[in-house]
């Protein structure tokens with residue numbers, strides 16, 4: 001296999017195979033991958049802009065039956081520090097979000113056996129009645145699978161009801177690595193790889209904008225990372241013409257601090273900065289049909305995020321007011337609206353404030 005041919009194939013937006021992607025990952029010099037990733041970013045997003053946004057992460061509940069081995073956030077039913085967020089707490093947090101110039105809530109949390117579909121429908125309706133211009137980027141495929149089993153409804157029906165109640169977009173949470181070998185170890189009680197993909201297929205049919213993610217750097221192989229990217233690409237190929245599908249791809253590394261995976265199984269994060277940049281560039285080459293690629297500033301920090309913008313990423317995500325899940329396992333890179341824009345400028349790009357659909361928004365942000 002010749003690197004030159006693989007780069008040409010990627011620049012022509014032809015789909016690369018598992019073997020080709022794996023070869024690139026292992027063999028291509030990092031600077032060549034960065035060049036290729038950057039060239040492809042320009043094909044997908046001409047110009048010099050790099051996106052960012054303001055949103056707020058609120059956790060609906062921290063009670064979760066799933067007990068994934070990489071998660072420090074979840075509590076069991078009956079634990080003294082288990083909670084479900086009340087409407088009064090949402091109101092306080094949303095008022096703060098609007099005061100900071102944001103209008104989107106990322107609503108995530110555990111799969112709480114005590115909360116059924118009616119709870120979520122009611123919650124979304126109440127929030128939308130109180131704040132008609134609020135955007136709800138909420139739940140994720142594992143919660144949809146859980147609710148579908150609990151209510152004996154199809155994914156499409158659960159998603160349709162949630163959409164009618166106010167769901168604006170579906171995060172790609174819970175993808176981890178789309179390999180059941182890996183999932184049996186890191187998240188055995190959660191949706192399988194095919195269930196995750198099936199939910200996303202139905203979300204695309206309903207034209208809910210979605211994101212695709214990868215939580216890597218634990219027990220997966222490089223081949224499994226590449227297979228994950230191909231599964232996402234193939235599903236994107238099937239989305240109905242004109243529908244949103246996957247708007248973006250966001251990889252972030254396993255944060256190991258205090259996790260069961262680290263403390264009981266001795267599996268520590270294999271994250272390194274150069275490997276993250278390599279993953280960003282290879283993802284850009286593999287995902288020929290996804291326009292946006294977000295680097296996870298929250299987990300990789302300023303320097304690696306800046307290099308990622310020069311390796312194929314075109315977005316640094318949100319300043320994420322209040323994030324409790326990855327920060328519970330050691331991710332502590334916090335930036336405000338001024339700082340994130342400075343980081344983008346320092347990396348050589350123009351900051352473009354955007355909404356969840358990756359559309360530019362104005363006016364300019366507050367600090």
Ligand code: SF4
Nearest residue numbers: 064066067068071074
């Ligand atoms: S990662 Fe999500 S699904 Fe897994 S235990 Fe934590 S809260 Fe539950």
